Amino acid sequence: MTAPVLEARNVTMAFGGLVALSDVSLELSEGQIVGLIGPNGAGKTTFFNCLTGLYTPSKGQVLLRGKRLPGDPARVTAAGVARTFQNIRLFPSMTALENVLVGRHVRMRQGPLSSLFHGPAFRRGEAAARERAQALLDFVGLGKVGDVLARNLPYGDQRRLEIARALATDPKVLLLDEPTAGMNPQETDATRHLIFAIRDTGIAVVVIEHDTKFIFTLCDDVSVLVQGELLVRGTPDEVRADPRVIEAYLGKPPDEVEAEVHRGETR
Amino acid sequence: MRPLHEYLRPAYAQPLRVAGSVLVLVGTLMPWATFVLNDGPYPGKATLQFFDLPFAVTGFRLHLMVLGLAALIVSFVPIPGRNRVLRGLGWGALLVSAVNLLFITYRGGGLGAVTATDMPAFGGLVALVGAALLIAGAVAGGLEEPVHLPTRINRFVAWAVLLVAYVALLFLVAWTLTAGGQGGVANPYAGAQFLSFLGYAGGLLAALQGAGVLPWIARLSEEHRPFSIAVLVGCALALPFTSAGTDYWMTVAANIGIYAATAIGLNVVVGLAGLLDIGYVAFLGIGAFVAANLSGAAAAKLDITLPFVVAAVIAAVVAGTFGAIVGSPTLRVRGDYLAIVTLAFGEIFVRSAQNNIGGMTGGPNAIPGVPPVTLFGTGFNEPVTIGGSRLPSGALYYFLIVLLVALVMAMFANLKHSRIGRAWIAIREDEDVAKAMGISTGRIKILAFMVGATTAGLSGAVFAHKLGTVSYESFKFLESVTLISAVILGGMGSIPGAVLGASLLFVLPEKLREFSEYRLLLFGLALVLIMRFRPQGLVPDRHRRAELAGEDIEGRKLEETVTEQAHLPTGAATLTREAGT
Numbered sequence: 001m002t003a004p005v006l007e008a009r010n011v012t013m014a015f016g017g018l019v020a021l022s023d024v025s026l027e028l029s030e031g032q033i034v035g036l037i038g039p040n041g042a043g044k045t046t047f048f049n050c051l052t053g054l055y056t057p058s059k060g061q062v063l064l065r066g067k068r069l070p071g072d073p074a075r076v077t078a079a080g081v082a083r084t085f086q087n088i089r090l091f092p093s094m095t096a097l098e099n100v101l102v103g104r105h106v107r108m109r110q111g112p113l114s115s116l117f118h119g120p121a122f123r124r125g126e127a128a129a130r131e132r133a134q135a136l137l138d139f140v141g142l143g144k145v146g147d148v149l150a151r152n153l154p155y156g157d158q159r160r161l162e163i164a165r166a167l168a169t170d171p172k173v174l175l176l177d178e179p180t181a182g183m184n185p186q187e188t189d190a191t192r193h194l195i196f197a198i199r200d201t202g203i204a205v206v207v208i209e210h211d212t213k214f215i216f217t218l219c220d221d222v223s224v225l226v227q228g229e230l231l232v233r234g235t236p237d238e239v240r241a242d243p244r245v246i247e248a249y250l251g252k253p254p255d256e257v258e259a260e261v262h263r264g265e266t267r
Numbered sequence: 268m269r270p271l272h273e274y275l276r277p278a279y280a281q282p283l284r285v286a287g288s289v290l291v292l293v294g295t296l297m298p299w300a301t302f303v304l305n306d307g308p309y310p311g312k313a314t315l316q317f318f319d320l321p322f323a324v325t326g327f328r329l330h331l332m333v334l335g336l337a338a339l340i341v342s343f344v345p346i347p348g349r350n351r352v353l354r355g356l357g358w359g360a361l362l363v364s365a366v367n368l369l370f371i372t373y374r375g376g377g378l379g380a381v382t383a384t385d386m387p388a389f390g391g392l393v394a395l396v397g398a399a400l401l402i403a404g405a406v407a408g409g410l411e412e413p414v415h416l417p418t419r420i421n422r423f424v425a426w427a428v429l430l431v432a433y434v435a436l437l438f439l440v441a442w443t444l445t446a447g448g449q450g451g452v453a454n455p456y457a458g459a460q461f462l463s464f465l466g467y468a469g470g471l472l473a474a475l476q477g478a479g480v481l482p483w484i485a486r487l488s489e490e491h492r493p494f495s496i497a498v499l500v501g502c503a504l505a506l507p508f509t510s511a512g513t514d515y516w517m518t519v520a521a522n523i524g525i526y527a528a529t530a531i532g533l534n535v536v537v538g539l540a541g542l543l544d545i546g547y548v549a550f551l552g553i554g555a556f557v558a559a560n561l562s563g564a565a566a567a568k569l570d571i572t573l574p575f576v577v578a579a580v581i582a583a584v585v586a587g588t589f590g591a592i593v594g595s596p597t598l599r600v601r602g603d604y605l606a607i608v609t610l611a612f613g614e615i616f617v618r619s620a621q622n623n624i625g626g627m628t629g630g631p632n633a634i635p636g637v638p639p640v641t642l643f644g645t646g647f648n649e650p651v652t653i654g655g656s657r658l659p660s661g662a663l664y665y666f667l668i669v670l671l672v673a674l675v676m677a678m679f680a681n682l683k684h685s686r687i688g689r690a691w692i693a694i695r696e697d698e699d700v701a702k703a704m705g706i707s708t709g710r711i712k713i714l715a716f717m718v719g720a721t722t723a724g725l726s727g728a729v730f731a732h733k734l735g736t737v738s739y740e741s742f743k744f745l746e747s748v749t750l751i752s753a754v755i756l757g758g759m760g761s762i763p764g765a766v767l768g769a770s771l772l773f774v775l776p777e778k779l780r781e782f783s784e785y786r787l788l789l790f791g792l793a794l795v796l797i798m799r800f801r802p803q804g805l806v807p808d809r810h811r812r813a814e815l816a817g818e819d820i821e822g823r824k825l826e827e828t829v830t831e832q833a834h835l836p837t838g839a840a841t842l843t844r845e846a847g848t
Contacts, residue, residue: 052703077705091696094689101686102693106705108686112714115685116678122685129686169705 003066005030005204006081006173011050011060013043013228020046021228023060026206028173033195033205035219035236037212039248042225044208045086048175051206052076052083064172078106082171084162086178086208092151096142096161099150100133103168133168140164140194156187163194167203174198176207180214192218212249216240224248275407283404284342284353290397291335291360295328297390299371327367327460330467331394334360337474338401348414350405351477357401359470363463364394370459414479418486425487429495432484437502439468441509444516444774461778503669507662514650517661519777524668525730527769528675530753531762532722535679537751538760538808539688540715541695542597543606545747546613550586550720552620552742554727556627557582559634559737565627575640579728586724587717594716598709601698613747620739633738640667640732647733664733671729675722676762682718683760691715692760749773752794758804767805 004027013021021043028034036044049055051062053069053076062069069076082103091099108129114122137143140160145153150161159179166174176195180188188211195218199205209215215222216236224231224239226248232239239245275283338356341349368391418425446464475481488495507517529551536544560566561578573581596608623630639648647663682688690711693701702708731737749772757768775790797805 054699054703073699073702074705074707077703083703085700089697089700091693091700093696094692098689098692102689102701102706103704105686105690105693110686112682112687112718115682115687118681118685126685165704 004028004063005065006051006206007063007066008047008051009060009063011047011057011062013046013050013055014058019228021050021057024225024228024230025060026223028204028206030172030204031199031202032221033199033207033219035215035222036206036208036225037210037215037222038225038231041227043228044225045177046228047225048083048177048206048208051175052081074106077169077171080170080172081175082166082169082173083175084159084166084177084179086181088155088158088162090150090158090161090165093149095147095149096137096153096157096164097130097133097146099161099165100136100168101129103165104129104133106169133164136164136167137161139167139197141190156183156190159183159191160194163198167198171203173204173206176205178208178210180209180211188214212240275403277407277409280350280404280408281342283400283407285339285404287357287397287399287401287404288335288339288342290400291331291338291364291394292397294364294390294392294394294397295331295335297393299367299390327363327463327467330463331360331363334363334467334470335394335397342404346478348411348477348479350408350410351414352474353408353477354402354405354410355473355475355477356470357398357405358473359466360394360398360401362466362469364391364398366459366463366466367391368395413482414477416479416483418483418490422491425491426494428484429488429491430498432488433495433498433502437505438509441506441511443468444511444519446778458779500669500673503673504666507658507665508656512659512662514659514661517659517665519774521661521665521668521733523770523773524665524672525726525733526750526753526773527766528668528672528726529723530750530757530765530769531672531675531679532719532726533750534754534760534762534765535682535691535722536715536719537754538765539683539695540691540712542594542712542715543602543751544593544609544716544719545606545751546593546609546611546616546744547719547723547750548742548744548746549613549616550590550723551727551730551746552616552739553586553589553720554582554724555731555737555741556620556634556727557585557724558728558731559637560627562732563634563637565634575728575732579725582728582731583721583724586727587721590716590718590720591713593720594713597712597716610744613744617739617742617744620742628739629737630739633736633740634731635736637731637735637737639735640664640729648735664729668729668733671726672766675725676766678718678722679762687711687714756794756797756804758807760808761804761806764804764806764808 006026006028008024008026011021011024012019024043024047026034026036026047036047038044046055050057051069053071053073056071064079064081067079069079069081091102094102108125110122110125134143134146137146140163142153142157142160142164145157150158153161159181163174163176163179179195180191183191192214195205195207207215207218216239219236221233222236222239223233224242224245231248232242232245234242334356338353338360341352341356346352371391443461443464446461472481506512506520511517511520529548532550533544533547536542536547558578558581561571561573561581562575566573593609593612597605600608619625620628621630628634639646641647642663645651645663647667648660649663650660651658651663690701690706693704693706694708694711698708730741750769753768753772754765755768756771757764757766772790779789
């Protein structure tokens with residue numbers, strides 16, 4: 001087994017008295033797709049926010065290739081962790097191509113003076129960035145709509161554009177927060193193939209998703225979060241068969257659920 | 268209640284349009300007033316010829332005649348976008364007749380203008396009704412889709428079109444500047460004449476817009492950018508050779524230029540990066556005071572004589588440094604709170620300047636005696652003779668300021684289309700996501716403040732030398748508000764918008780002096796109306812247009828674009844599968 005690309009060690013996140021995540025660990029190797037599932041409010045997105053530097057974990061640490069990640073989203077992205085958002089957050093009145101170019105920002109070097117004078121070096125860098133952005137649009141299947149404003153794109157294309165924008169930062173790890181939310185079966189299928197294609201370029205992918213069928217056909221490894229704790233971790237088959245997972249998803253008799261809620265509150 | 272336009276059936280369109288055009292023409296040829304104006308008859312006082320020469324077709328009547336004839340012809344010739352053209356002409360005629368009618372009535376003391384005994388003078392009313400009918404007819408005919416003229420035409424044809432367009436623009440600018448003359452005691456009707464001219468020009472421009480000509484020219488100039496820029500600069504430099512080439516208009520044009528350059532700088536901060544700076548004029552002040560001290564008496568005492576360029580660069584650098592200082596709270600403070608921080612800074616600056624804190628500003632005495640810029644021994648405030656034609660005294664400063672504005676425009680355009688510019692726009696759109704995309708938002712925001720402040724500082728240096736005196740009174744809060752209004756009015760993030768906005772906001776007060784007591788009121792009203800009916804600004808940047816007017820880059824309405832692309836997802840999905848295998 002190769003050394004993990006991304007490693008979360010015992011991440012705990014508390015907001016005042018509310019513990020959103022407790023002692024969650026995750027390892028991710030190059031070319032691996034890891035799924036993160038769990039009921040609403042289980043702490044999946046909080047975990048993503050800890051991985052990307054938006055939140056600083058109360059305890060534990062996040063390592064990228066053995067190096068601790070900085071607690072600043074911009075520098076985390078520069079280090080090689082990119083993400084998409086659960087509710088699409090494109091730059092709505094920029095074109096699709098410009099959105100991807102913003103993703104390219106962190107890999108470009110033009111400073112204020114070079115931007116002011118547009119010298120030969122600037123033009124070379126700009127042309128290279130545009131070429132790369134166009135290639136990424138082609139890759140996600142949006143090659144023809146580069147000039148369309150992001151807000152005018154159909155919903156499924158907006159999700160894909162977010163992925164292209166994240167890929168533009170040349171990530172080693174890509175975090176996808178519910179990439180198929182609101183998609184029809186065909187679009188979901190296309191997204192699965194897209195994620196496989198991304199994996200094949202050597203990028204490690206973490207996917208948050210509600211759609212368990214999607215996750216089980218996509219991932220090499222699945223973690224189940226319930227109420228901020230890592231419940232189960234294993235291959236899709238192992239997770240699917242685990243009675244605790246079935247319980248977390250299908251529920252228990254009402255009195256037991258109530259008891260659990262109380263436990264959650266007193267903690 | 269049904270909306271008004273539902274009563275206008277298409278069958279009424281042609282009769283209404285023709286009747287409207289004819290009434291405008293008839294009204295034009297009828298007498299408009301039958302009494303002696305308060306200030307005495309033409310030609311001694313009044314230049315509006317509605318008494319002595321009731322049938323002379325000059326001035327506003329010539330304008331009405333042009334609008335009416337054009338409308339009559341277009342009513343019978345099926346051109347694309349006909350109803351849009353007619354609506355534009357109708358609004359122009361409505362504004363011209365309304366302004367003149369109101370003015371005559373007001374000056375004549377009540378409705379005397381239309382009810383005088385010896386000769387009925389219904390010209391104004393007839394033209395007004397005609398214009399209203401014309402608009403109604405155009406609306407009844409159903410407004411067409413915006414006309415889209417092809418831009419793939421022979422390069423030389425395109426150049427010829429652009430040349431004609433920009434020369435026309437030059438004359439439009441010259442006529443607008445001089446419309447109604449200087450005003451004041453010499454001509455108490457200047458304001459009305461100016462407004463009437465604006466109505467006329469606005470009507471013609473709206474008609475051209477309706478026929479798709481203006482968007483076409485805009486796209487052509489986009490495609491032939493270097494040529495357009497060269498011609499535009501040439502036209503700007505030619506202004507002193509037109510009717511606007513007098514001392515007075517050169518001074519006005521130069522002032523507009525300074526504020527336009529400053530507004531473009533503010534546009535970086537507000538329009539691109541989306542940071543509301545309402546104390547911005549302080550940077551203009553810092554630049555002006557620094558330059559005044561470096562070139563004026565303070566430097567002379569130390570026996571230093573700096574060339575203008577050096578003083579200007581130092582002024583820009585000092586202002587830029589202050590920009591970084593004022594911008595630093597943006598790391599912690601967002602939105603409304605940032606606006607308050609900048610407001611406070613503006614107040615600190617103007618109060619310190621007023622009380623001469625640090626002894627750099629002269630306090631209420633101002634700093635007098637800033638020497639004019641000189642080149643080869645010629646002071647820029649002197650008249651010069653170029654190629655046999657004598658140019659007025661402000662012309663050299665005007666040339667200098669045209670260069671300044673061109674420089675600032677180039678800077679803005681280059682920055683906007685770069686990594687930095689995209690980062691600014693990204694921050695404006697969604698700061699958190701911009702950060703998640705790896706943009707160091709703090710540094711980039713401070714940079715926006717620095718660029719804006721440097722531009723203002725440079726403009727301030729020119730301002731100080733041109734005016735010769737620098738006083739804190741030029742940098743009060745109201746000036747910041749006017750600059751922001753200029754940026755918003757013209758269109759945020761748009762270069763021509765900032766120039767147009769600055770021109771309007773600094774020409775209007777000059778022109779509307781006779782309405783001085785209502786000036787700010789009218790101003791406010793105009794701003795409210797523009798924000799209600801054209802929130803994207805007069806010349807919107809395409810991003811803003813998309814955001815606020817619901818249009819895409821080509822100016823089409825959003826819904827159409829979306830349906831047009833409805834077929835794309837399947838195609839895209841196939842592509843994706845190919846990528847996956």
